[in-house]
Amino acid sequence: MKRKSTMRHTCFLMIIGLLWASCAAPVRPSVERRQPLAKVDSDRLAKTLSAAVRIPSVTGSPATNFDAVEALLRNSFPLTFSRLEVQAFPGGSLLLEWPGRDRKKLPYLLLGHIDVVPVEAGTESDWVFPPFSGEIAQGYVWGRGTLDCKTTVIATLTAVEGLLANGFVPERTVYLAFGADEEVGGHAGAAVMAASLEARSVRFLFTLDEGNVIVSDIMPGLERPAAIIGIAEKGYVTFELTSRGAGGHSSMPPRSTAAGRLARAIVAVESSPMPGEIDGPARAMLEALAPHLDTTTRLAIGALPLSEPLILQSYNATPALSAQVRTTTAVTMMNAGTKENVLPQKAQAVVNFRLRPGDTVADVEAHLREVIDDPEIEILRIGNANEASPVAALESAGYQLVSNAIEETFPGVLVIPGLVVGGTATRHYVRLADASLRFGPMRLGPDDLARIHGTNERIAVENLVEMARFYRQLILDSDSGSDPG
Numbered sequence: 001m002k003r004k005s006t007m008r009h010t011c012f013l014m015i016i017g018l019l020w021a022s023c024a025a026p027v028r029p030s031v032e033r034r035q036p037l038a039k040v041d042s043d044r045l046a047k048t049l050s051a052a053v054r055i056p057s058v059t060g061s062p063a064t065n066f067d068a069v070e071a072l073l074r075n076s077f078p079l080t081f082s083r084l085e086v087q088a089f090p091g092g093s094l095l096l097e098w099p100g101r102d103r104k105k106l107p108y109l110l111l112g113h114i115d116v117v118p119v120e121a122g123t124e125s126d127w128v129f130p131p132f133s134g135e136i137a138q139g140y141v142w143g144r145g146t147l148d149c150k151t152t153v154i155a156t157l158t159a160v161e162g163l164l165a166n167g168f169v170p171e172r173t174v175y176l177a178f179g180a181d182e183e184v185g186g187h188a189g190a191a192v193m194a195a196s197l198e199a200r201s202v203r204f205l206f207t208l209d210e211g212n213v214i215v216s217d218i219m220p221g222l223e224r225p226a227a228i229i230g231i232a233e234k235g236y237v238t239f240e241l242t243s244r245g246a247g248g249h250s251s252m253p254p255r256s257t258a259a260g261r262l263a264r265a266i267v268a269v270e271s272s273p274m275p276g277e278i279d280g281p282a283r284a285m286l287e288a289l290a291p292h293l294d295t296t297t298r299l300a301i302g303a304l305p306l307s308e309p310l311i312l313q314s315y316n317a318t319p320a321l322s323a324q325v326r327t328t329t330a331v332t333m334m335n336a337g338t339k340e341n342v343l344p345q346k347a348q349a350v351v352n353f354r355l356r357p358g359d360t361v362a363d364v365e366a367h368l369r370e371v372i373d374d375p376e377i378e379i380l381r382i383g384n385a386n387e388a389s390p391v392a393a394l395e396s397a398g399y400q401l402v403s404n405a406i407e408e409t410f411p412g413v414l415v416i417p418g419l420v421v422g423g424t425a426t427r428h429y430v431r432l433a434d435a436s437l438r439f440g441p442m443r444l445g446p447d448d449l450a451r452i453h454g455t456n457e458r459i460a461v462e463n464l465v466e467m468a469r470f471y472r473q474l475i476l477d478s479d480s481g482s483d484p485g
């Protein structure tokens with residue numbers, strides 16, 4: 001009986017999927033390139049990035065490091081820094097304004113940051129080239145910041161400098177914001193620049209920051225590389241769990257110790273993750289992918305939401321996919337005890353959550369208290385917390401402009417929406433924009449993702465040129481975009 005019921009359910013899903021596939025919107029045709037690709041001096045571009053990498057502008061490092069980065073940018077891009085309005089903020093953040101001819105049109109904002117994360121002590125010898133050498137070799141620029149995110153800053157400024165050299169004046173005002181503390185939250189950089197813009201009543205058509213990239217092998221059966229535009233980013237909250245006990249000698253332990261009680265709480269938390277849902281960015285991504293996948297997968301996507309349990313089951317097998325559809329739970333720190341024969345009086349653990357759009361910080365805390373279900377476990381929210389961002393509309397002018405610029409610069413690449421599972425500086429500007437987008441035009445393979453904040457960070461010189469062309473194309477295309485009605 002159960003087998004027959006399952007077969008009927010599967011057949012019903014297939015029928016629904018076929019109906020959806022038959023009436024689904026046609027695949028969006030590729031955008032034809034309207035003009036030849038811009039010439040970019042790859043040698044000069046690579047050397048400029050190399051020089052930036054050699055300045056160890058680790059977040060929180062001496063101000064002289066950030067002064068050196070600013071000096072390098074001013075010397076490397078003289079037209080940009082002489083013709084744009086430049087505002088330098090304490091700590092090294094920079095805000096540039098390129099006035100457009102039509103001040104009635106909404107401006108837009110391109111983001112980046114000049115600070116980098118430190119290199120983990122003891123791993124320096126694992127690098128092919130020293131992490132702050134900026135070595136140009138084997139077709140790559142090597143070093144900390146080549147992926148996150150000095151490359152974006154250099155490529156954007158290269159595009160602006162080239163347009164200025166050609167006498168280009170934008171129709172729509174362009175802002176550039178380069179933070180100096182993004183890696184620790186951007187509270188002294190992006191947050192201050194956003195407040196400055198808000199005080200001037202600046203409103204953006206769209207913002208574009210780092211986030212998702214161009215990846216290969218995103219899903220079995222998809223033969224084309226995919227450029228994933230982040231239309232939302234996850235929220236962030238951390239809780240500290242504390243269990244207390246009487247302590248004493250380990251030879252006479254009570255039935256329940258502080259460490260044992262905390263361990264049970266941790267097991268409960270990890271065993272009961274928040275439920276996954278295929279909606280918002282996750283569903284938008286699947287529906288964009290569907291026309292390019294095999295028939296079985298396409299039918300399953302077409303049968304949503306009825307097929308949601310089946311798709312969630314497949315997603316749960318892969319951490320990267322699971323993170324797209326649920327608020328994730330990660331026990332990241334633990335502390336208890338001082339000696340092997342002494343019962344700890346206090347045991348603590350730290351649990352970090354990344355919130356999917358649709359879940360709130362309050363939802364997470366309620367879930368945590370429910371699954372632990374122990375009044376003797378203290379639950380305290382610590383650090384900064386951010387709700388998940390609003391979701392940008394695929395019909396927005398910003399999404400369409402970024403999508404077109406990708407297709408014009410990277411022929412053959414499939415453009416799809418998606419969710420950014422990490423945090424970006426965009427969250428400080430989201431209230432100022434009609435659409436907040438997160439995409440860096442970097443081509444990354446499966447082995448490259450670990451290089452971000454990791455060992456042997458590098459960017460292909462060829463890709464660096466593509467990035468400069470992308471930002472140039474986006475600036476040109478954005479003059480034609482329409483403001484919301």
